[in-house]
Amino acid sequence: MLKKVGFMIIGIILLLGLGACNDANTEKIEKAKTPQEIIPIDGEEDMDDLEEYFDEFDDMDDIDEQTELLDGLVVGETADFDGFKITLNESRIEPGGEFDIQQEEQFVVVNITIENHTDEEKRISPWLNFELKDEEGYTYLEAYLTEGIRKAPDGTLLADEILRGDIPFDVPVSDSYKLYFSDDDFNVKAIWTISASELE
Known part of the structure; x- marks a missing residue:
């Protein structure tokens, strides 16, 4: 009888632990929604640098328009x-x-x-x-x-x-x-x- 009670208690503890892990993982997934969270950004200066980096790729689309033909x-x-x-x-x-x-x-x-x-x-x-x-x-x-x-x-x-x-x-x-x-x-x-x- 005592063994059965012991097994039940261990089972409950494991179920609670798994539930907590799932909640933590779900919370992490829900939080990772923005590029700032996917790519670590340290303050506004880093964000400005990132925007400037992507702007350079946008400028490449205008190269043909700038060419004298x-x-x-x-x-x-x-x-x-x-x-x-x-x-x-x-x-x-x-x-x-x-x-x-x-x-x-x-x-x-x-x-x-x-x-x-x-x-x-x-x-x-x-x-x-x-x-x-x-x-x-x-x-x-x-x-x-x-x-x-x-x-x-x-x-x-x-x-x-x-x-x-x-x-x-x-x-x-x-x-x-x-x-x-x-x-x-x-x-x-x-x-x-x-x-x-x-x-x-």
Whole structure:
């Protein structure tokens, strides 16, 4: 009899303990409702820092709106960004050399002149700044060509320096192409349209 009473008392104590734990867990879950409670915030200064952190991500959505875009250019025309000028002088087809590996159907080469009439130096990379897009929307970066071209315009331009060179692209045959120049550091972009009939 005493054993049964003892077991009953132990059982009641365990049930009360489990109930208290469940209430405590429920209270913790109900309390964690706000970002301030999920992410520890120590005073108004920390809260301001957190809001500023998330505002930086919101500002990234406006980058495209801040970019200066010059579209509708054609061969022979210049994109002028306050003294920083890029000219598409010509476009042509090159057969390539014996050791040039062609993945697509033809090598389209563009000849570019870049002028820096600003107070800041400019870093130019054909691989990073230029791409060619066909009429189906596929884009192509600078290809490797050993014959029929001059050195690509690659390097740093100081104030009032000029850089000129050829950039080859390995592309399929298309009725037209678009040459894109972009520089994220200075938020500028220019687009030239090249008709297949203009390829010399």
